Amino acid sequence: MKSPTSEIPGLLPSSETSRFTVDGLQPQVAVEPKSGEEIGDLLRLAGSQNWGIVPFGAGTKQGMGNSLRRFDVALSLANFNRVPEYQPEDLVVKVESGCRLVDLQRTLAPDNLFLPIDPPYYNESTLGGIVASNASGPWRFAHGTMRDFLLGISVVQPDGTRTKFGARVVKNVTGYDMCKLYVGSFGTLGILTDFYFKLKPLPPCEKTVLVVLKGLSEVGLALDKLFSSPLTPLAVELLNPAALAVLNQSISLTDSKEGYSLVVRFGEVETAVKWQVEQLEKLWGPLCAKGIILGDIVEQNLLWEVLREDRPYLNGFQGSVIKLKINGKSNQLVELTQRLESFKEKMEGQVFVKSHAGSGVIRAFFHFATSPVQEQRMVTCIQELRSHLRSSRGSVIVESLPLALKEAIDVWGYHSKDKSLMQRIKNEYDPQGRLNPGRFVV
Amino acid sequence: MNNAPAAERGFPKDRDEVYRHLVSILGKEWVLHTPEELIVYECDGLTLHPRLPDFVVFPTSTEEVVKIVKLAWQYKIPFLPRGAGTSLSGGAIPVEGGIVLEFSRMNRILSIDYENRLAVVQPGVVNLHVTQAAKKKNLYYAPDPSSQMVSTIGGNVAENAGGPHTLKYGVTTNHVTALEVVLPDGEVYELGTAAGDAVGYDLVGSFVGSEGTFGIVTQITVRLLYSPPAVKTMLAVYDSVVDATKTVSGIIARGVVPAALEMIDRNTIQAIEASVYATGIPKDAEAVLLIEIDGLEAGIQQQMERILEVIKANNAREIRVAQNETERKKLWAARKNAFGAYGRISANYYTMDGVIPRSKLPQILQEIDDLGRKHGLRMANVFHAGDGNLHPIILYDINQPGAKENVLALAGEILQRCVEVGGALSGEHGIGLEKQEFMSLIFSEADLHAMQQLKRVFNPENLANPSKIFPIRRGCRELPKNLLESSDQKYKAYQEIVRF
């Protein structure tokens, strides 16, 4: 880096830079600015120096994306950790981007409110990271994703200008819906400093039903029955046998070693929850080998934590791991699960599949012995899956993979015509490609 | 960005040539070009600022849209898509003339995928028709603007339309998963996906609500929901507006999210009760709340009890609960026919759309009342209280000297107050032509610039629906004069045409 670093606002001592490693790369410097002004100054300086900048929340998703082309400055938002405005009676909150999701939920809970987003790394993730990566979890079935909750946003543009969009109201068409542009933009369009979110009341009563089904055809039938009924679950998750085994290791709910599991959560007024559980028993009883109903909230939370988190499926195994997010139509679930499991033979490993049924989002974890041959097979499998999904406009995102493989595969794998529009957006806002260079789709 | 008005870009010099091209694409019968034919398209639901287009055309396919748009691109003629023309912000008014593409011939529901709960529709499909088509499998399309019997999905997407039930179910953008669009250069793109999450930037989310200024939507994939099996509708009558608004915040604060929570004020009640839509609401009532909850039969009673508690605690003088579908329709009739009823008590009315944090309702309603009095104008208000989305209606008579100026001055002051309490200019009707000069009340130059950058990505030559959304006289906070004048020469020449 050419410039005297003393000009940099919020510079951290060099001993701190190793905390901000991305894909084995360390930045030249790490900064922790205190205000939007300081971020603006930093970005202007970066512009004149041609630095590559990576915004940092908790860093839980820094493994995602293609390899960085350049990494000069890590921009930590750790100082942006406040909840500056909160109107429980309006069901709206303003939060800074470095604030952790759990801390926000703790602020809201006394008023029986919450932000209905439950991504993996729930306890560490910051809201900035969650918005930027459009992270989601099981609750998306009933509540949707970040795009459905973000009402307003402050953004420091790549040229250092500070901008604000949206407002603290739940419904707003004043100008373009800029909030949408930043959800899932992976820190490539600006530095997000604070948000207004819409909140929801916590469900007064919750129950979870876990069933074990013999095979995928029963799963298909069970889901058809559920989705053509009036039941309104909060979440519907499907685990394949391998994933169910992981769940059983963490909390022993069933002794089933075989079979697929569907886990359904209901949350509403008590009478409605009770009725739905009864209905589900009627609908699914004939199909199930086993069924468990959980009423205890602590037990339920423990179960949903294992369902939600990536960690149990990533850690504690030998060899290499690849994590995929597969986007398909919701009625492709069974067929895609089958296809993913068939990779097991092709590459001599284990395949864990857990899906947000009804949302079309599947998360698959592959464990295999580290070897070039195996890795090449994995790349071929992903390519096959991508071409299979192309006609329905589905996609496969490689969310986590061995570093060496990043050169062999484009983790986004996105080549539709509208990619050129995405490129134009990127060029319009960040023409010099300063933010997260090389990492995102464009 | 090229912001020059069309006249300076060489149009309508080539008018005859363009006409011949349009006829060769669509046939004579589907290209309107005489003032008598065009007059119907001089405005939308915003009648204050009419302008005539040069042509109105009726495409039947994406291919035809592409040809028309490419022609416009070649001649640098402004164009704009038009659905049912019910926009209340002037979104469908051809301020710079040019070509209006009307979508009544692209009105087919292309497919309904019951398994994945999706419908693929053309832009000219009327909102309510989607629900009607999906009904047999108990599905429906949730966003329900009060104009849903006529307004189109294309127009809804462009305005990101809301409606009474968006309190619980969200607005248009929450229900659109994919779009096919024709950009002003004539290129066709598919945006978004109905298969899980889209990869890359959220282009669908960016396009929805762009008010026709990014290009033309030619196909829309929407999500369908399962119809809630149980619905309860109740109406609460109040002697004080404050009590009614306290009920609204009380319900929200108690964590109950009704499907709809609408408020009707005294002037509206009087208008309704004096009209053929009379429902027997006491004429001296100060405010009425219309509350609807839905969900499962099993939980609905419990929900209703919680709401009734709040209503009673806030001194409602009368509560009616619909016992069946006929009674329910009757309660809704009051709300839905409000606009029709205004016609009886006032020669003209102007509908506003400010949105505020819900807890500010009592304060702002009082202030709006005071502002109306200051300007000597009568006001009414029928609105989506649960969302904090106001619809102050200014009642006036256009034939009174200075009426238009007075109405716009009052409107400006109301919007200013909405913004000051943390609100915004529009909850669902859009900015369009109507509120563009107020944009700087809420956005800085930098904010507006960033929005214009997004517009430049899609519409670099500013041909799609130009002169909308952004202030034309930058930084100016006085009365939007451009809205007060009808300076367009061409337009003046048509003044003698009979309008009906």
Ligand SMILES: Cc1cc2nc3c(=O)[nH]c(=O)nc-3n(C[C@H](O)[C@H](O)[C@H](O)COP(=O)(O)OP(=O)(O)OC[C@H]3O[C@@H](n4cnc5c(N)ncnc54)[C@H](O)[C@@H]3O)c2cc1C
């Ligand atoms: C009595 C009444 C009640 C209303 N109630 C509500 C309400 O409850 N909620 C609400 O949100 N609105 C309401 N509105 C406003 C209006 O109905 C909505 O804005 C509606 O979405 C407009 O649809 P339209 O088909 O009439 O579109 P138009 O008025 O024809 O067009 C509106 C905008 O959409 C653009 N557009 C149209 N078609 C396309 C296309 N295919 N591609 C790109 N852009 C396109 C136009 O260029 C224009 O900018 C109401 C209006 C009236 C008159």
